[in-house]
Amino acid sequence: MADAIALDSPLPVRRPLAQRRVPPLFRHRGAVLGVVIVAGILLVAVAAPILARHDPLFLDANIRLQAPNAAYPFGTDNQGRDTYSRVVFGARLSLLVGVGVALLTLLIGTTVGLLAGFYRRFDSVIMRVMDGLMAFPGVILAIAIMAAIGPRVENVIFSLTVVYTPRLARVMRSAVLQVRELQYVEAAQAIGVGAPRLLVRHILPNCMAILIVQSTFIFADAVLGEASLSFLGAGTPPEIPSWGNMLGDARQYLARAPWTMLAPGAALMLAVLGLNLLGDGVRDLLDPRLRRL
Secondary structure (H helix, E strand, O other): OHHHHHHHOOOOOOOOHHHHOOOHHHHOHHHHHHHHHHHHHHHHHHOHHHHOOOOOOOOOHHHOOOOOOOOOOOOEOOOOOEHHHHHHHHHHHHHHHHHHHHHHHHHHHHHHHHHHHHOHHHHHHHHHHHHHHHOOOHHHHHHHHHHHHOOOHHHHHHHHHHHHHHHHHHHHHHHHHHHOOOHHHHHHHHOOOOHHHHHHHHHHHHHHHHHHHHHHHHHHHHHHHHHHHHHOOOOOOOOOOOHHHHHHHHHHHOOOOOHHHHHHHHHHHHHHHHHHHHHHHHHHHHOHHHOOO
C-alpha cells in the first residue's frame, strides 16, 4: 500500500539542467526585454558626447524646423537645434532624475515606514502626515513645490521625492507590520535584542524584496514625472535637453513639423516600457507565489 501511494503521488517537474543554469531573471522574457531597453538607454546616456552629432544647445535660425535628412536624422526644432542630439543628451537627464528620486525615496520612505510599522506610538502621527501628502494629486503637488522653489534639476528630484515617498512609506509600513509578528522577531525581543538592531538585522532584510520591486517602478514614475513637469513648463529650465521640454516645445508645431515630437516621445515611451518590464520581472522573481521550479 505504501509503495502504491508513493507511485501514485505526483513527482515535482524540474527544469532541464541547461535551463537551471540560466539566471532566473533572464528566463523571464519581459524582464530580458526590459534589461535590453534599459541597458541601451544607459549606454546612450554614457556615450552621449560621442553619439551626438551637434551641440544640443547650439541655435541656428537658418535651419529651424527642417525635416529629417542626412545631416539631422531626426530633423531640427523650432529654434534650429538638432533634435537627435537633444534626444541623446535627454537620456542623461532622465536617468539622473530617475536614479536620484529612486534613491532618495527609498532612503526616506524606508525609514518612515520602519518607524511607523515598528513603533505604534509614532504610527498614527507619521501616517497621517503621509495621508495628507497623498491627498494631493501627484502632478499638482509637484507643480506647487516647483513653483515655490524654482525650475532646477535638483528641485525636480526633490519635488518628485516628496510625491513618491508617502506611497513607499505605506507599502513599507504594511510589510513591517507583518514581519514584526513573526516568531523569530518575538524571540529576538524576548532575549533582549534592542530595537535598532532588531530593525536593521531582522526586519529590514525581510522587506528588501518589496523595496527592490518598488524601486524599479519609482524609477519609471520619476522619468515620466520629470517629463510631465517639463512638458507643463514647471520642470527643468527650457535650455536643458529634456524629453519633456522637447515635447512641450513641439506641441505648437505638431501639424507643421511632427518629427519634433516623434523622437522624444518614442524615447520616453521606450524608457518607461523598459523600466516597467524590468520591474515586473523582478517582482515575479522575488514573489514566492510566482516562483517556478
